[in-house]
Amino acid sequence: MSDKHSIDTICIQGGWQPENGGPRQLPIYQSTTFKYATSEAMGKLFDLEAEGYFYTRLQNPTNDAVADKICQLEGGAAAMLTSSGQAATFFSIVNICSAGDHVVSSATIYGGSSNLLTVTLKRFGIETTLVDPDLPEEELAKAFRPETKCVFAETIANPALVVLDIEKFARLAHSHGVPLIIDNTFATPVNCHPIQWGADIVTHSTTKYMDGHGMTVGGCIVDSGNFDWEAHKEKYPGLTTPDDSYHGIVYTERFGKGAFITKATAQLMRDLGAIQSPQNAFLLNNGLESLHLRVPRHCENALAVAEFLQSREDVDWVRYPGLPGDKYYELGQKYMPKGTCGVISLGLKGGRAAAGAFMDRLKMISIATHVADARTCVLHPASHTHRQLSDEQLIEAGVDPAMIRLSVGIEDKADIIEDIRQALEA
Numbered sequence: 001m002s003d004k005h006s007i008d009t010i011c012i013q014g015g016w017q018p019e020n021g022g023p024r025q026l027p028i029y030q031s032t033t034f035k036y037a038t039s040e041a042m043g044k045l046f047d048l049e050a051e052g053y054f055y056t057r058l059q060n061p062t063n064d065a066v067a068d069k070i071c072q073l074e075g076g077a078a079a080m081l082t083s084s085g086q087a088a089t090f091f092s093i094v095n096i097c098s099a100g101d102h103v104v105s106s107a108t109i110y111g112g113s114s115n116l117l118t119v120t121l122k123r124f125g126i127e128t129t130l131v132d133p134d135l136p137e138e139e140l141a142k143a144f145r146p147e148t149k150c151v152f153a154e155t156i157a158n159p160a161l162v163v164l165d166i167e168k169f170a171r172l173a174h175s176h177g178v179p180l181i182i183d184n185t186f187a188t189p190v191n192c193h194p195i196q197w198g199a200d201i202v203t204h205s206t207t208k209y210m211d212g213h214g215m216t217v218g219g220c221i222v223d224s225g226n227f228d229w230e231a232h233k234e235k236y237p238g239l240t241t242p243d244d245s246y247h248g249i250v251y252t253e254r255f256g257k258g259a260f261i262t263k264a265t266a267q268l269m270r271d272l273g274a275i276q277s278p279q280n281a282f283l284l285n286n287g288l289e290s291l292h293l294r295v296p297r298h299c300e301n302a303l304a305v306a307e308f309l310q311s312r313e314d315v316d317w318v319r320y321p322g323l324p325g326d327k328y329y330e331l332g333q334k335y336m337p338k339g340t341c342g343v344i345s346l347g348l349k350g351g352r353a354a355a356g357a358f359m360d361r362l363k364m365i366s367i368a369t370h371v372a373d374a375r376t377c378v379l380h381p382a383s384h385t386h387r388q389l390s391d392e393q394l395i396e397a398g399v400d401p402a403m404i405r406l407s408v409g410i411e412d413k414a415d416i417i418e419d420i421r422q423a424l425e426a
């Protein structure tokens with residue numbers, strides 16, 4: 001497989017390449033260990049002198065085939081699967097940040113990512129400054145410190161549906177000599193290629209559209225190979241100076257464009273063990289084989305639902321970056337001309353009370369703590385994910401107490417709209 005194939009072809013053909021007489025479908029290497037003929041052959045693997053598998057906590061052939069597919073989809077140089085999207089975010093940051101370091105992150109990111117950065121990583125001595133991604137470049141530049149090691153943001157923020165100006169963030173990161181890490185979960189590589197716009201590292205919660213069927217929790221990190229770690233040697237000693245836990249290997253010297261992913265595999269997977277199970281990687285691969293068909297349908301359905309909601313008197317507001325007139329419509333058109341995502345947020349005229357009543361009356365659409373799934377589902381953050389907060393605290397956290405998050409699936413859009421209509425009118 002090569003870069004000349006289109007996304008649609010890579011979804012189907014990328015990754016697993018059978019040898020003559022080999023299985024056409026991706027095999028599940030349901031094995032913790034791998035056998036070698038000589039002690040020396042195995043020793044070379046431990047020294048990273050030869051490529052191969054020895055223990056599934058570090059690497060597994062099923063996982064690597066799927067990571068390779070996602071790597072091609074994103075146009076990257078190297079990739080790895082992780083056990084969850086949270087693990088992907090965690091690894092992508094701690095691979096280059098240690099105690100005393102600092103991260104500049106968009107404030108409008110997934111709640112789990114913001115907890116990871118501002119609570120858990122803070123306990124580890126890594127500080128994060130959250131910034132309003134819509135601020136002008138000069139304002140955003142004030143968040144940087146000498147110890148800043150990376151910038152983090154989402155292509156389309158979950159659940160705020162803010163579209164990131166990726167070029168602005170890439171310029172900002174690079175003018176401060178640090179890489180831009182983008183969580184591309186909501187847009188998927190079908191709709192957006194952050195690397196083409198200057199992102200250096202891309203992460204995914206594959207739990208969402210990539211799996212697409214609500215079957216497996218998983219994550220992925222893709223490195224573009226574009227960031228010049230050597231040019232900022234003093235900032236990234238973990239990549240550019242000898243690793244004592246691997247007999248003095250210097251990742252950038254030995255692995256070039258593969259340095260970031262090799263270090264994350266050799267050190268972080270070894271020590272933290274957040275590997276995806278080969279069984280889940282197999283299921284994820286099945287999901288990826290229809291990603292290019294599902295994502296456009298999610299977008300088509302979501303736009304139809306957003307237009308319907310906008311036409312209703314009983315709907316107070318609708319937010320969808322694919323909807324003309326939305327605050328992020330222009331940025332969406334620039335970075336995702338084929339479509340944005342399937343997630344919409346809305347508020348009903350009756351506020352918080354009306355939200356609960358509306359959701360209880362839905363028949364086909366289910367109430368679920370999930371998004372980006374084949375089945376349409378709804379969530380009321382004030383009653384569910386942010387339940388512990390008062391209305392006042394909700395507003396402070398940027399969550400409207402009335403806000404309903406609607407993840408539009410790939411059913412017939414007429415049936416989705418009809419279910420919403422009857423629930424509004426009942």
Ligand SMILES: *Cc1c(COP(=O)(O)O)cnc(C)c1O
Nearest residue numbers: 084085086110158185205207218
């Ligand atoms: C769900 C989600 C995550 C976390 O992923 P898990 O697979 O649930 O660990 C990270 N980023 C975004 C944008 C998400 O939607």
